[in-house]
Amino acid sequence: MDADSPLPGGRDKPAVVRRHRKFAFVLAALGLATETYAVASRGYGLGGNVIVRCREGHLFTTIWIPGVSVKSLRFAWTRLQHCPIGRHLSLVTPVPTYELTEEEQETARRHHDIRLP
């Protein structure tokens, strides 16, 4: 059903309400596109394991699927989630693999948070 089709009792909805719904949809789509680009441009595929860094510099692996998250609050390419190394809540961002040494990647792969997106 498209947003402009009349709903039962909704036919007389003011145009401003319909515009707000479209605006919210466009914002959500833009957010998803930004997040997808941010993860893809850091060398990761979609919907896979991504190495992230928390605010205190801990590296760990998490499952990052753009637009989907159960265990974190999302802000585009930053998420608020639990860090399994420091055992604290922190903003985490995906780290491009080319910025990490082999050793850092290995360490990050050994530390995986819960396996939920």
Ligand SMILES: [Zn+2]
């Ligand atoms: Zn941490």
